[in-house]
Amino acid sequence: MNWLIGAVLFLILAPIGGGLIAGIDRKITARMQGRVGPPLLQPFYDVGKLFEKERAVVTTAQNFYVLAYLIFIALSGALFFAGGDLLLIVFAFTLAHVFLVLGAYAVHSPYSHIGAERELIQVMAYEPMIILAAVGLYMVSGSFYVTDIVTTTVPAILYLPGVFLGFVVILTIKLRKSPFDISTSHHAHQEIVKGITTEFSGSTLAQVEIAHWYENVFLLGFVFLFFAWNPVLGIIAVAVTYLAEIFVDNVTARARWQAALKSGWLATLLGIVNLAILSYMMLGGA
Amino acid sequence: MTVNEEQTTIGVALEDLTREVKALQTDGYRLVQIGCTDTGGAYEVNYSFDRGYQYRNLRLTVGPETEVPSISDIYWGAFVYENEMHDLFGIPVNGINIDFKGTFIKTAEKYPFSVTRRGGDQCRNA
């Protein structure tokens, strides 16, 4: 039954946690820029506001895709916190993003379209690394199941420093942070306006935002796995990682898509080298 | 180290225009601007050039409907001024390299600086 509790808790708490994280993020970002920043609960106000707005669409279909995006993001997160198979979770996660992309395609608008293309480039950039991270965790813990990985006593991070670093790189893509916020960004001034979310408004946009909260919690959970053998350290590591992402967000210019793709793939290469050494050691040891 | 700026203005005839401009270009002048002045019934078109802060003006005087040859094949960037000339004054310019065909500056009034406008000066905001 544990798994069910995990999943349900995630479904209920992740939006709250994700929203708070977003709030803290905005606050810290503001401070890094010498500003006061919005109230902590601002993300909730924003989403609440979006639900109050009129429903306006370019095409009705967009709502469907965004809803599917939200549901599958929540599903992959729930599977994760239910202790499911990492690979399956990664695939569900990809499926979710494909829905978001389709939503942007469906509206047939130049900026959404470019955002969608860029989102796909991002998927292409980060997906290898996520798969590799799952494989790395498998090699350390002997299982693809989150339940098993969490309960392992092996300090995964010691075996997988390269994989972890690579993961941090693609985390920048996933959290939509500079330098890799190419498909859409929390900052207003993008060359492609709001990119993939340009045509989403009102409650549809709110759903995208909530999905993003789910996603962030899930991703931070993934970070935790590297430190799972020591939960306290794990939580600290998650916090530090997130802070580092905010920091990087604030000290870099946005990259072009070429750089995003290359960085994602090079990070993966780093992970592969790490795993190669690891498997060599394991072969040698065995 | 302070350079003294000098300004000279020379009249030029319509048929000599391209030749004179070409000569200035060969001399290493850059195009600063082309501007028109409505002198009541005719236009003065000033082609301004500069080399080392020395300012030279070719002044062409044309009637309202006279076609003026484009100098954009000599100075590529001349198209901005020539389009403007057309849009604001209604002076037809022949053979601009990038011809906006009257959409460079869209105005509520057609050719607001044109000589034909005088007299019809109506207040719209009342």
Next chain:
Amino acid sequence: MPERIIVPFGPQHPVLPEPIHLDLVLEDETVVEAVPSIGYIHRGLERLIEKREYTEYVYVAERICGICSFMHALCYSQGIEEIMKIEVPDRAHYLRTIWSECSRLHSHLLWLGLFADSMGFENLFMRSWQLRESVLDVLEDTTGGRVIQGTCKVGGVRRDIGAEKLAEMHRALDPFEAQCRDLGDVFLNDETVKYRLQGLGVISKDEAYALGAAGPTARGSGVAMDHRETGYAAYGDLGFKPVVETAGDCYARCAVRVKEVYASIDLIRRAISEMPEGSLDVKVKGAPDGEYFSRVEQPRGEVVHYLRGNGTKHLARARIRTPTLANIPPLVKMLPGAQLADVPVVVLSIDPCISCTER
């Protein structure tokens, strides 16, 4: 075979604060064709000479643009003074120089911020604009307006800066320069910024000259051309050397502006120390009769005010050619081949000021 994407870029676009439109034709994200089109700010203010007397027209000239508002007033006033043969007192020259350079500072800092923003460097944008506020505070304290100063007039200036205030400004310059240098370091040395700027939108020296580029756009390509060299206002006394870079890319144009920030600070410092005493203005009587092409170096390059008086209170013609208009042809040449992500960067690298371009 890449297919062609056509995107209407602007007039409303978050990256460009001013309306300009481009029809971008892209292959993947590479620009193959970009035709800019303007006209969203054309007000027709040149014709306001019919409504305003030549002395009042300064207010209109100031509002050709709210960024280098002072420079337009200056250029206009100098033109009228030249036609009417008015000798402006020295102190007024110095004050005009200080305000000009303050305008340049605030304009360059503003641009640096927008430029950082176009690269998606939000923090750098914030920082640039934060520094800019100190300049605006000085401007407000000395002229009464943050962006529209309203202090230049035909025949001199309207307001003085007291000795105390001058001393205070002088004291503030050193810490301010230190902050600007920190900021400049980010623009000049940060790897991510360099990665975005170097080799982008290259325009050679000859090309820049032939296309009539002005200001930092020309100087970034190695064309040493800066109207302050002609020594108007107090520049003749203070001495001045143009800042030149040779690479001709966006990075070079950025570097020119960063270094001009330092140069401006230096000019202000010297102008304050060498400030002569004397009156602020001379009485202006009569009406201008004659013509003059008044030229001033604005933050974006040389501006030309062609003024023509006919002996009445109303000018016969005012024609304003601003630097951005001159920089549009180079821009048209720079865009093809850039990436979509670079379009705002390239466009901003000429520091477009549409407001004055279209008047």
Next chain:
Amino acid sequence: MSTMAFLKRSPWILHYDASSCNGCDIEVLACLTPLYDVERFGIINTGNPKHADILMITGGINELNRAVVRNLYEQMPEPKVVVAIGICAATGGIFRECYNIAGGVDKIIPVDVYVPGCAARPEMIIDGVVTALSILEEKRAKMTGAAQIKDDARQAAGETT
């Protein structure tokens, strides 16, 4: 549920320069920067009409901008308010008499708040937004009210049939 009022805490703005001189523009931008930091009030400059609640217009509308402003206004989802920044946007300002200026935003679209000044200062722009918020809130209440009435009508119709 008319008790919800997140709208007031999260007004997203769209700024459009409809032929201003840049003076008011840069002051709008300055509002975002550290010294004024309107994000304190939850304000985000979205740059996208589909996401915006408040349309800030600077400058008297010129000929080309008429259609653009109308287009942007129409693309914004309800409830929305328009804030005219600067006297150019209020009446055309000093350019009122120019041949290409329509003379004030209210000639094109309904304006809810005028922020006078040339240039309008960041503080005034903040004040302008604050004024706009209550109008925004009113409009929202009216909107939900209208929806409520429609719903009631629908229900009533359902009951009778």
Next chain:
Amino acid sequence: MQTLLFLIVFPILVACLLLFVKRTTLRYAVVTLSALAIGGASIYLLMRYAFEGAVYFAAPSEAVGLAMVIIEMGLALFIIYMGAKFRNYLAILLAAIQAVLVVYLEMTFSGSLHAANNLFIDQFSIIMALIIGLIGSLIAVYSVRYMETYHRHHPEVRDRQTFFFFVIFAFLAAMFGLVFSNNLMWIFFFWEITTISSFLLIGYSETEEATKNAFRALVMNLLGGVAFIVAIILLAATEPTSGGIDLARVLASGDTAIVLIPAVLIGFAGITKAALMPFSSWLLGAMVAPTPVSALLHSSTMVKAGVYILVRFSPVFAGTFAGFSIGLVGGVTFLVASAIAISRSDAKSVLAYSTIANLGLIAACAGVGTYMLVWAAILLIVFHAVAKALLFLGTGVIEQRTGSRNIEDMEGLIVRMPKMAVMMFIGIAGMFLAPFGMLISKWAAIEAFVQVPFGLVFIAILAYGSAVTVFFWAKWMGKLVTVTRNTERVEKGFFKEPWAPLYIITGLVIAAVLLFPVISSALIEPYVLAIYGVTALMEQANVAIMLLMMALLLVLPVSFLLFKRTARHLPAYMGGRPSTPDLQFAGSLGLTREAQTRNYYLTEYFGEAKLFRPGAAVCIVLILVSWVLAGVAL
């Protein structure tokens, strides 16, 4: 046994009959009825033999063998004739070599060339037979109307439809023969027939390009054929008495070292037939053939013969370095072909590259050959066959209806041809999305490769490759679902008949996902168990989750109804510029332009020109390495 013989012989009879049917309606009737018969027989096969494991049949051999040799000689002569006619001397040379080798084989080992049982059936054959019997016959039905329209659109092409359908049915017979044969000589015979069929069908339109591509395909496949026959000679030579041409005995032979060289040679034949790199170009060229040909031969069935043989031999490959490098050929092909697919906008070209990529993936699994990988490989064969057939046929319909098979022109298909768009959507989803089949197989493959020494190479390949796959499929999908305005619906007025096969195949794609636990436990697992003594199993929980995802996907569209009434419709954001509903706006220079949304092709990074050569070079080296390694092992 009768069923097997029926499946091999019946299509030949139909083929001959069709030579004389000239009227479309009549042909339609004949084809439909025989399709029903063939499909029915393959389902009967499933029910009859599914639970019996491998069953062997001693079929008449002497006479058949002789007939086969005679036909082979005839075909060789035909190729030589064609080669002479079109001046393709390489084809002549290869055909001659083959003929000489066959004669040599017959002369030298004539007495001893006996397989104990010439025919057999096991679960793997059943799966293949189902693919051939169901998908193949559906495609045949579809072809009738397609070809009629084809000739209306292409009046310049000589109408040889009777010949066309003759070849199609002959081909079906050959495919059945190939998967039922236990005698390597027989397999070789059927193998050659498929090569010839492909040659004839690619060259169907008789244009210069078609002829050129047909010969390219022919030459490459003949090259594989030569390797095949050499392998048979080697096997025959090593075990002259028992007749080393008995497939079952070869596979069961404990002496891996001896079998390895022939296996690698046959594997090479498989590589050519499956169009892995460096031989991928023939499959691309084959796309000039009418679309049903592409669907039938060049994606769902014939090329599967190549991977079929690889999977058959994977117990031999398992654990050897030679097998590993064949696997790598597949892996590299998978990665490179997927990447190239990004740069393609022609739908058939994308499908071709994706086919090559997936065949590569299957080859990778087969080459490394552990039990889980074989399980994954077979699953891949199944899912790929259904989804790809659907996509090819769909592309065919779209092309005939809209006049273009460029993916960009499929923009807004959801508005113009909603039914077709939904089917294409399902087909594409089947290719890369969880919980559809291909993804399950990839997932299984990753889990399997983790446990293989040096499997990391493949994991890396899979990680990159599947990311790339997402890109090109998703952008195609996006084009389909784009809701364009002011576009006319063009679905109606098209023949009714082609839709039935499409509906059925769409149904098969969905059924394959819903039933895949059953397919796995009833067919694949027993097969793997029989070969390896262990078998792969899906976790029950994961199966449940995937079914849940599938259910969600099926239910979600209902939510459409929720949104229908309330929303206000706004035009798309165009930078504030007023525009018409079809995105026309007033552009610079006074032109009216239309906003174009086009996909990215990233040619600079993923172009064929950029990737093909390096990929092919690596593959050639790997193939050579596999030979050397096989030699070393001996």
Next chain:
Amino acid sequence: MGIFQMTKTVLRNLAGGPATRQYPAVPARTGPLTRGHVVFDPATCRSCSLCSKRCPCEAIRLDKEAKVWEIDRMRCIACGDCVESCPFGSLAMEPEYFSPVVEHVVERYTITYVKPEKPAKKPADESAGA
């Protein structure tokens, strides 16, 4: 070498606290010269109409007969010309800005200045004396 050149600023910002001027909690920053809005003193205006002549925006309207002085707040650019031109000190420039409004504001004043009963010579004396 500058990978994270911005670090210095970020750290300084984090340590130094926000630079934000907490408007509206803290009143707007103004200088002594700040041109906020024009105030009119109806008690001293002598209807000379200089202000309305000088105004570049036609923001001031004066009706001598009706003794009405109007300023259109939606036109005034706060240039201060009227203040400078008023010979009687009836106008002043306040640094506070005119607040946002929901509709067009034209402020109308009735001039309450009453011509003193004294001979016309007197004011001249006064100004000479001052």
